[in-house]
Amino acid sequence: MKLLNRRNFMRLASAACISSGVQPVIAQSLSGLSAPKSSPIQLGLVVWIHEGDSIENAIKEVHDLGLPTCQIGFKHLTPDVVVPVKNALAKYGIEATAFSEHGPGNRIFNFYQGPATIGIIPPATRQARLHNLKLASDIASQCKIPAVHTHCGFIPENPNDPLYPQAVAAVKEIAIHCKERGQIFLCETGQETPITLLRLIEDVGTGNVFVNLDGANLILCGKGNPVDAMDVLGHYVRGIHAKDGMFPTNPKSFGKGMPMGKGKVDFPLWLQKLKQVNYTGAMTIEYEAQGDPQERQKDILQSKAFLENLLAKTYG
Numbered sequence: 001m002k003l004l005n006r007r008n009f010m011r012l013a014s015a016a017c018i019s020s021g022v023q024p025v026i027a028q029s030l031s032g033l034s035a036p037k038s039s040p041i042q043l044g045l046v047v048w049i050h051e052g053d054s055i056e057n058a059i060k061e062v063h064d065l066g067l068p069t070c071q072i073g074f075k076h077l078t079p080d081v082v083v084p085v086k087n088a089l090a091k092y093g094i095e096a097t098a099f100s101e102h103g104p105g106n107r108i109f110n111f112y113q114g115p116a117t118i119g120i121i122p123p124a125t126r127q128a129r130l131h132n133l134k135l136a137s138d139i140a141s142q143c144k145i146p147a148v149h150t151h152c153g154f155i156p157e158n159p160n161d162p163l164y165p166q167a168v169a170a171v172k173e174i175a176i177h178c179k180e181r182g183q184i185f186l187c188e189t190g191q192e193t194p195i196t197l198l199r200l201i202e203d204v205g206t207g208n209v210f211v212n213l214d215g216a217n218l219i220l221c222g223k224g225n226p227v228d229a230m231d232v233l234g235h236y237v238r239g240i241h242a243k244d245g246m247f248p249t250n251p252k253s254f255g256k257g258m259p260m261g262k263g264k265v266d267f268p269l270w271l272q273k274l275k276q277v278n279y280t281g282a283m284t285i286e287y288e289a290q291g292d293p294q295e296r297q298k299d300i301l302q303s304k305a306f307l308e309n310l311l312a313k314t315y316g
């Protein structure tokens with residue numbers, strides 16, 4: 001039997017995809033499959049499961065997109081997700097790097113309503129959300145998922161703000177719960193400056209609180225950028241969200257999300273910073289737009305190919 005060389009493989013792959021609306025993107029992604037083998041960073045996808053969605057189909061999508069990892073979260077979290085999550089991850093060979101939880105209650109992502117609705121800082125929803133985070137930790141433990149992840153919310157920049165010690169106490173409460181189960185707790189960047197998040201982590205002091213660095217969120221919230229944030233938080237980064245965006249120009253609203261490589265995230269320099277601190281975790285694509293499933297798949301594959309190319313250049 002004649003072995004396929006890379007050129008023949010690509011011809012066959014392109015021909016096989018010719019009837020698909022996402023053929024050029026899939027071919028692009030295939031072209032990068034072998035390139036970043038030397039990279040310690042594995043790509044993944046944020047999987048957000050709404051009520052009535054199939055857990056298996058959500059994990060199957062990760063597999064079908066050629067992504068080895070995911071972060072998983074549920075719009076309405078209940079204990080009965082344990083078995084289907086474990087089964088789906090095992091069936092498709094996907095590694096869940098973190099279990100995300102943000103509820104209950106609505107979150108409004110802007111500068112006016114955001115401080116009162118996002119995370120575990122707002123007093124009105126704090127206890128209910130801590131309860132859900134502990135449930136997420138218990139479920140993650142049963143599913144062998146090593147991290148629990150959330151947006152803490154608008155952490156006060158002023159450490160003398162009365163809300164600040166409450167924020168420290170809330171994070172410490174869930175961090176201790178996670179630590180008892182051998183997990184780390186990941187605070188996602190965005191609504192606070194990097195130095196404020198560093199202060200919070202050090203003041204909590206449990207030794208298992210780390211950072212999920214969402215480069216676009218820092219920009220969307222006007223709080224910094226991922227390259228400079230690495231100088232402050234780099235040694236605490238244990239997760240990455242890959243997406244792109246623009247700085248806010250309306251003082252009431254967050255900035256605008258953009259296709260990867262079209263916004264203000266300097267991905268090449270960011271990857272260099274990750275390499276300098278020997279980051280070896282996942283880089284998880286977060287696709288937030290709603291709409292046509294084919295467009296979603298196309299955009300995710302474009303992001304995958306974009307990141308594969310940069311990983312090959314950075315680590316090749």
